[in-house]
Amino acid sequence: xxxxxxxxxxxxxxxxxxxxxxxxxxxxxxxxxxxxxxxxxxxxxxxxxxxxxxxxxxxxxxxxxxxxxxxxxxxxxxxxxxxxxxxxxxxxxxxxxxxxxxxxxxxxxxxxxxxxxxxxxxxxxxxxxxxxxxxxxxxxxxxxxxxxxxxxxxxxxxxxxxxxxxxxxxxxxxxxxxxxxxxxxxxxxxxxxxxxxxxxxxxxxxxxxxxxxxxxxxxxxxxxxxxxxxxxx
Numbered sequence: 409x410x411x412x413x414x415x416x417x418x419x420x421x422x423x424x425x426x427x428x429x430x431x432x433x434x435x436x437x438x439x440x441x442x443x444x445x446x447x448x449x450x451x452x453x454x455x456x457x458x459x460x461x462x463x464x465x466x467x468x469x470x471x472x473x474x475x476x477x478x479x480x481x482x483x484x485x486x487x488x489x490x491x492x493x494x495x496x497x498x499x500x501x502x503x504x505x506x507x508x509x510x511x512x513x514x515x516x517x518x519x520x521x522x523x524x525x526x527x528x529x530x531x532x533x534x535x536x537x538x539x540x541x542x543x544x545x546x547x548x549x550x551x552x553x554x555x556x557x558x559x560x561x562x563x564x565x566x567x568x569x570x571x572x573x574x575x576x577x578x579x580x581x582x583x584x585x586x587x588x589x590x591x592x593x594x595x596x597x598x599x600x601x602x603x604x605x606x607x608x609x610x611x612x613x614x615x616x617x618x619x620x621x622x623x624x625x626x627x628x629x630x631x632x633x634x635x636x637x638x639x640x641x
Contacts, residue, residue, distance in 0.1 A: 447478070492575075564635070
């Protein structure tokens with residue numbers, strides 16, 4: 409068993425920095441690690457959001473709520489969430505396949521470096537828009553950005569044109585995770601004004617009015633975001 413603070417055959421210690429280094433080596437653009445806990449504030453917000461019917465016909469969001477709020481229910485013995493980001497231009501059209509491929513590669517590297525029991529052998533622990541996981545919130549918990557007025561995760565240098573993926577691990581790195589980044593949209597309302605339907609107007613995303621929810625072909629609120637104007641190529 410790989411204990412916290414014990415060197416591995418590669419002379420690596422289980423730290424957030426070493427995990428993120430491996431993530432970048434396999435091809436991710438950013439990585440962060442957050443300790444597992446119940447997302448109490450998000451649970452309250454989402455319960456009210458669902459009660460208002462703002463989720464439209466996404467009935468699946470009403471199921472498995474406690475699993476969404478607490479990864480320890482989704483993956484028994486979970487200790488930390490490794491969150492990785494991949495820029496749009498690196499992922500291609502089928503981003504699920506690309507992100508998952510990199511996650512499986514990272515999982516193999518983690519096992520090699522820290523031992524087979526770093527991840528669950530009996531429960532799904534790799535996620536990419538495929539399970540009850542509040543991905544954007546875990547990106548924030550891992551210090552990878554903030555939620556902008558367009559309700560998208562915004563990374564300080566990568567912008568919002570990123571795809572997240574997660575690996576839930578069974579050991580807690582010995583180093584502290586990065587603190588969440590405070591929102592810095594300030595008085596900017598470019599995304600609010602650019603939204604063609606007003607789905608962003610009331611500080612709560614209304615899926616019933618969002619074009620991307622119905623057709624998946626609207627990125628106006630991201631195209632106008634200043635953080636995306638400086639996204640590196």
